[in-house]
Structure formats: structure tokens, C-alpha cells
Amino acid sequence: MSRLEAKKPSLCKSEPLTSERVRATLCVLKGILTSSYGPSGRLKQVHSGFGGCVCTTSQSSALLSNLPVTHPILKILTTSMQNHVSCFRDCGLFTAILCCNLIENVQRTGLTPTTVTKLNQHLLSLCTSYLKSESCGCRILVDFSSPQTLLCLVRSIVTSKPACMLTREERDHLSALILRAFLLTIPENTKDRLILGNSIIVPLKGQRVLDSSVLPGILIEMSEIQLMKILPIKKSEAFKVALFCASLSGDFSDTGEGTMVVTYGVSLENAVLEQLLSLGRQLVSDHVDLVVCQKVIHPSLKQFLSMHRVIAIDRVGVALMEPLSKVTGTQPIGSIGSISPSSYGSVKDLCPAKFGFKHFLHLIPYEATICSLLLCNRNDTAWDELKLTCQTALHVLQLTIKEPCVLLGGGCTETHLAAYIRHKTCNEPESILKDDGCTQTELQLSTEAFCSALESVAGSLEHDGGEVLTDMKYGHFWSAHAEAPSIVNWPDLLSRCGCGLYNSQEELHWSFLKSTRHPFVPQTYLPHEATGSADNLTLDCFTAKLSGLQVAVETANLILDLSYVIEDKN
């Protein structure tokens, strides 16, 4: 018996942003995100009352995917951020916090959504064109001849994930490993298009982080007994490999749509097995040393191969097939009929390896863009966080290869950009006002909302109650310890700015971030010497941050522009 429930009418709410509940939940979400931001961010423990695993994290990808969000407006926000993160893997918290700040600030100004969205769009295009321009004072071109910039970039990413629980030594070790793993995926000689390989992350939990390492080639995990069986491996110049994507289990599925009538006494199993064995004979006569199969190999064939001292490995899974085909330099074989001799690949060496409690067969290639990153950490949650961090860093490095520049991190880009926008709209408002029909006051209010949203993202980096400041020359971000004496001598208290580029001993003037100050021109054109000398900079991915900025403003505009929410409650 089935019973259909009567349909509930849809819920329609006007001006959703004015509702107290929405504001409160938005505030809570912002609080969660803000407190997780940056290297000194607080961790969040997400767990379900029904049990299951516990997630301790401060990363946006883990946080946003686990947070239960019900209100449609918040859903837009979190979905937008998750989409950004799945594209770029970085700057998720930056984007989300900026978006929340913008919504909050704009509501406080009381301007109409039409005006605000228009002006926000203008301010955004000012930002993007400045960040892309030659004169940009917070962008560094990456010099690929030295690893320093890339290493700084990786270290900044690793440092900004406190849930990995790394010591300084471990951070440095891991940053170097990640960079090495990435460099191994770059092909040595490329023609016209650069096709990067990939790094396979191999889990090794319960070990010290310092035991992590990078190996060229592929590690195939197997049990000790399996490994014992194939040992000792006979030595040769090169190992010939046959890589199968077709099943070698003797199954027979592609008979067609019609019926098949088998006369009594005819055994199909025997026929198929006979075929498999003849395949085995061909492999042996072709002097194949290693047979790898994505699916299952028939035990008889396996035995036949091992009798002829051919190593057979099955069930490697579809995920490993592409790296395997790159490492061996061949295409997977999809037929058990005749095999063209050209479809055998080769590896330089095969050796058994043992890391921690796990046994592997290590395939060492001649020259390939595949490497294995053995990642160790003490427990599961920390390992999960570390894995996400590594993936982020590797992806950011890929993005940086495509667009070879980085932005200054540690909040300096945000404050610098805010100073630039303030100066621009104060001194040249005509360019914005001429085609929009907005008043000067509206522009000023909107600029203030936009810039203070950017600055409070930078301010969110400070979690210990310290003062946040900006200097009046470069527009960089500075933070001071909370236990400051009442009469302060700023140059002594502040040592370096957020990104680490500038020293407090210069003749600088500071101002509190929250206070109002005169618009000034932040120094543009970053001198090359300034970046070359500093070896410990905090850097951010250019592509991810730029896109994050755009997505944040667009999402905020989208949310601010909503005047009705119609919900189907069925």
C-alpha cells in the first residue's frame, strides 16, 4: 500500500537578506571560516553524533563539504566556494571570507543592490586589471632558474594548514619533497606542448612525517607472500612489460544480442582456457618479463606464467592504468587474440621495496613523468589533512607553471590592493562615474565597503588578539603581539610585514587597519632586487587568488541581488 502525501505549497520569502535568521547564520558561518584562516587558525572538529570518523581540519574543502547548510542563501555561498576549491584547490577560505565580508559591509551601507552590484563590478575590474598589469606592486614573476620562489610558495601552503600538525623541520622536509615530486613530473624534452605527468600519493600511515619520500616510477603494493613468490627477480638490461586492460580471467561476455546454442559435450571453459594458455605461450616466446592486468588473471594462466618465470600482477585497478601506461611507454592491450609486438613496453628496473609495514614492487622507468610520493603521518586524520595539503600544493605548482607569477601572501596583497583601490576611486572617480549614473557619495560608500572587506580578510590572519596595522608606504600588512606595552615603539615591536618582504627598521608610518586614513599611493612596480634577496617570503598562488577574488565578488553580487527566495518544501 502506498500513500502519497499532499503537496506542500512552496515557501516564498521576500528580501531574504534582511531576515534576522539569515544574518545570524551568515555571521556564524563567517565566524567558523574566519577563525580557521591562516597558519595560526584554529582547528575545527567535525563529527556526527551517529558515529563514524572524525575530521579535524582548518581547510575550506574539508570544512565546506562537511558543514550541514540548509538556508538557500548559505547554500549558494558554500556551493560557490566548493566549486572554486574543486577548480583551484587553494584560496577557498579567502574567497568565502571575502564574500561574507562583502555581503555584511554592503548591507551596512544601505545602498540599493543595483548600485552596489554595478559599483562592485567596477571595483573588481580595477582590481583584476591592476593585478594583471606590469605596475602591480604585489606580484612577483617566478624565476624558474632557482627553486627559491617555488619553494616559498609550497612552504606557505604547507604552513597555512595547521591541522597537519607539523614541526618546522617537518614542514621544510615536506615542502622540499613536494617540490621534488612536482619537478619529476615535468618532461625533460618537450616539443610544442608541455604535458605534465602526475605524482601518485601512496599512503603510509603511522610513520614519522620525516620518513616520507619521493621515488620516480610506480609502487605497486602487494602482500609479502606475493612478493616472496616472485623473488628473486632475474636481472636483465630491460624488463619487457605487457599491460592488459582486457580481462584475462577467461570470461566471455561479448556474444551479441542473439542466442548462442552450444552442442552437448562442447566445453567453452576449456576452449577459452586453451586460448588464454596460447596467449601465455606467446608472451613467454616474446620474452615478456612482467604481465600487469587491470582486471583478474585466470589462476591457470598465472601458474603457467610463473612456471616460466614471468611475473604476473593482476587487479591493479583503473586508476593506475594511465600512470602504468606512461611509465612503461605502451598502450594497454585490449585483446586476448593476437598481440602486436609493438604493444609491449619496458621498464628499466624492477625491485622489491619495503616501507614501514608495506611491501611494494617498484617499477623504475627509463624516463617518465610519473613519480610516487610516499606520504607518512602519525594518524588517519592528520594524514588526510596532509594528503589534501600535498594535493593543493601540487596543483598550485601546476597552475604556477601555466601562469608564471605569484602574489605576496600573509595579507599583504589584500591591504595593498585596498590601498590602491581607495587611492584610485578618490583621485579618478570620473572613469567609474561617467557611464553609471552613480553619485560620488555612493561610490565612496561602496569603495569603503569593498576595501574594508578586503582588509578584514587580512585582519582575520591574526587570531591571538594582536594589533593589525598597515604601513603608509607599501600598503603592506603588519601584525603585532597582543602583550604589547602600552607605550609602543612600533619598529621594535613589528619585525617583518605579513609576506616578509619589508623590514620594520625602515622609516615607515603605521596606521591601524580599522581606523580611517587618508588615501595614499602604495608603491607600485616591485623592484626585482627586493624579491631576489628575500628567501623566506610568504606567497600565494596568482591564478587561484585572482579567480577567488572574482568569484567572491560575483557570488556576493548574486546574493545581494536576490529579492525573493522561493523554496519547494516537498
Added chain:
Amino acid sequence: MTDGEQDSLASKHMQTHRRHWKNCCRWKLISQFLLTFQTHRLDYIVDHYLSRHFGSIFSSSTKERTLCRSSLESLLAAYFGGRVGRNNRDFMSRLTCDYFFKCMARERGSEEVLDLVDDYFVELSVGVTGLPVSDSRITPGLVLPRDFSVYRPADGDIRIVIVTETVQPLFSTSGSEFILRSEAQFQTSRFWIMERTKAIMKHLQSQNVKLLLSSVKQPDSVIYYSGLAGISVVECLSPEEVSLIRRITGLSPLALPHASSQDEICNTVLVKFCKPLTFRSKRYVHLGVISTSSFIPHCVVLCGPVQGLVEQHRDALHGAFKMLRQLLKDLDLNYLIQTSDQNHTSSPLVYNESDPLPEVVNGSIQRPRQDTVLRNKSKPAKTQTYSDLVVPSVELETCIIPCSAPKVTPTGTYQTDETLRCFSPTKTRINGDNEPFIESNSANSTENTRREISYENLQITKIPGKGNLLPVREKTLEICAAQGHCFSTIPAGCVLPVGGNFEILLHYYLLHYAKKCQQSEETMVSMIIANALLGVPKILYKSKKGNCSFPQIYVRTLHALQTHQPMVSSQTGLESVAGKYQLLTSVLQCLTKILTIDLVINIKRQPQEIYDQDSEEEV
């Protein structure tokens, strides 16, 4: 209950029933009038009066009919205004414009391009979430949303084939039977199948085929052998994708049984390139197909932070192409030419005793009514003044007779009537030289006059019909003399400025028409429509104040119409006339239908199934 009470109740019931029935009858009648008016008169009004205000999105400077980019952009901007967020409006209209011009090989093929884009819009657009909207772009070629099953980089002559079945022969096809008698037979069959697959691939390779597109999933062995032969494979194409590729390139699927024979395969076409493409770590197949038609294949990549926004933009873009498709087609108009009942169409001429010239409303062609002619007869002295057939630059007096609105008109008309009345005393002097003024002076026979006029009418409209100039007045008028049917068109590309212009204009001309016609029901219907039309600009300008408020706009437009000045629009956008007009006729049709409904039977469908069928039977 006494009999008397019952009787009174019954009679009350009878009364309400009768009232209802009476109402129904009246509604039915109105609906019939509406239908007649819509089918026979509305087209006439649009063709004769409204059409003079039409602009065109084709630029008038050149002889060839070329689309004017700026007009198209303002048309699209107005279209997107109500469909996408404010901050994306200009971006989207630019993107659409770019896409349209990029896809069009030559100006003439715009219709073909629009048909194709509209039909295959889903296949021609790719949605990407997580990127800002401003990253949306146009890429040449086709983008298929799947990865290569096997990719072999190729350059030079790249030929492609399409297959719709598995390349590898099967043991048995559906409906047939394969009888296996021995193990050896099985092994040889399998061997033969493999060899045959290999042979087909070898043959394709020899024909320079580098890419195999398949609408079905191919077995592993096919992928393997095609890889060996240096052929890339893309599987599982949707039927729409296959049909799009066929339509662009004219390629038909490969007939497999003949594929391995030694003769050349004719079902292949060249492509410019074929390579993998990545958007946000998702892989796509990028195919540079070469078109045989006037459509140059391009794909639009739509980005947005969330899926919903991307979908919204995609739908809006699709809608824009549908709108353009409509706009660039002629819309046929046909109406009854009113030769038989001319009495009703000609406007009431009011003679000013001091001025011998007749007053004309908007300089439209005036025909003397029978009674005026009679009057002419009675005053033969005056006839002399009509000797000139065409009177150029005559000082005319506009006359708006404060017409007493018929009692049947629904509520809400008073406002407009008031405005009209306010206006009527201010008599404006106009120059009527822009319209040929035809006045018949032959007081002898009215029959003669009529024929002459209809002939004149024919002449006037036919002359500009030939040229390739501005299509605003470009129309071929055919009159079936027997029935008095007239066929005309709203030419392709006709636009009006947005902001209620269409509605106010039509409102104005409908009122004008209502005044002229003598049949009360026609007057009524055109008044109804005219006043209803005004509701749209009223809503549009609801939030505006001061100079842009609705009464101001309305008065200004009317003034401009009466003084023959160009209309000034506060907004810059344009909208399609054909689309608007079709919408209006649909609304009228709908109204006609609603008015003829006499009873609404409400049935409760929810909740639908409370019991199973079985239990019902048991009961």
C-alpha cells in the same frame, strides 16, 4: 420546508442560473468579436499604422542587407535585461553578439545559422562551474563533453568517420542464433572476429582516418586495434551530437560490412584539428570540424560560480537565439481589406466651415464617406476646392474627437479617456506633407471613387516593395480581388525601442481605429485591447518618478505622435516587433478561449492513490 419556500429557492436558483447563462452568452459574444477582430482587423492596424514606426536591425547604409552590430547589441541587452543579473547583462549580450557573428560565414546565411544554433544549443554550449562569469568565452570547433577512449596525436590530413554500431563483429545479432558444434569452431570464430576487427582498422588507417566517433560503447579490442592503427576513438556520442556533426559536415555513418573491402571509403570528412581540452581538470574532446554550410562551428563555454547561474545563463542565451530566429524571419500578416464596408473605416470628417479642407487624423489616407459626398453634392460650390488630387504641405488640423466611450468598455478606461480629453482642446498644427494626400473630387459616383482609391493604395505599397533598402516598408501586397484578402508581412528584423513603445503606439492606433469604425462591437473590442495594452507600460514605469513617470511618458508620446515628431525613448534597448505581436495575438487567442468556458470542473487529484488496486477490488 414549505412548498412556497422551496419554490422561492428554486426560482432563486433559476434566476442565478439564468443570470449566469446570460453572462455566458455575453462573454461568448465578446469572445467572438475578439476573435474576428484579431484575425481580420489587428493585422490591418499593424500593417497600416504601426509599421511606419518600425526600425530595423539591418544597417541601411549599404545596399546589401547587413546586420548592424550596435543595434543587435542593444536588442540583446534589452533581452537579457530581464533574464540575467544586472551586472552580467552587458557581458552576456556582447558574448551572444560575438558568438553570432563568429558563427556566421556570410550575411545571407544568418537564418540557417540561427536555426542550427537553436536546434543544437545544448550541444554547442559547455557549462563550467567554479570559474567567474567573466571567464566565459567562445572556442572555435566543437567541444564534446567526454574524454578520448584512446588518443593518438595526429597532424596533417585528419579524416574522421562515424560509426553507430560496434566495429567488432558479434557472434550473433539479435533474432539470430549461433550454433556452436566444437571447441575448435569457437576458437576459429574468435580468431576470425579479431582478424576482422584488425582488418577494418587497417583499412581505415590506409584511408587516412585518424579519428573514430562512435555512438555506442566499443569493446576493448576495438580500442586496442584502433590505437595500434594510430586512430583516436571517442565513444558514446549522443544521437544529438551525431546529428549535429552530420548536419555541419554532411558526413553519414560508416556502413561496416563494406568497410574492409578494398575500395575507398567515401564516408569520411576532413577536420582541422582534434585534441584534448581541459576545463577545471575535466577533460573534453575538441574537434575542429569543417563546415559545408554557412555555419562556422563555434562553441560557447559558459562559466559561473554555481551550477544554477550557469544554467540560467545557458537558458537565457538559448532564448536569445530563439528570439533572433523569430526576428530574422518575415511574419505574415493577412487581413480583410475593407472595400465593401468602407463607410466604417473612413474617419468621420468634420468640416470646418471657415476652412474648406477636411481634417485628417495623422495624415492617413482619407476617403470621403458617403454622407460627405452627399454633402458635397448639396454644396456644389465647394467641390471646386478639391480639384487637386494630391495636396502637398497642407496645413492640417488634428482632430481628436472626445469620443464618448461606449458603455460596454470595462472599468479602467476612464483614465485614458481623461487624458485624451485633456489633450483634445490643444489643437496642434501639423504639416501633413509626408503622406500623400489623396482626395477624391469626383462627386459624381462614389463607386468610382472607391475603385480608384483601392488602386492607389495598391500602387503606394507596391513601389517600395522591390528594393533591398530599408525593409521597414518593404512588403508585397497581394490582394485577392474576389475575397478582399490582403497578404502582407512584418519584414524580418523589425524592432521598436523598449519601454512600452509598442504598447503605447498600438494603444494609440487602436483608439484611432475605434473612433473611425461605426460598428459598436468593433469599437468596443479595440478599446478593450487598447486599454489593456496600456497596463504594461504602467507597470514598467511604476517605480519611476517625475519626468519618467507613466503619465509624463504617455503624454509625451501622444504629443509626438500627433505632431509627427520622432518618438523619444528614455531607454536605449530595442525589442523585436514580430515577437511582441505574436505574443499579443497569443494572449488574445487565450482570452478568447477563456471567455467561452462556461464551467470549471474542479477535481481533486491529490492525494491520488490511497489504496492499492487490489484492496479496492476486495472492497
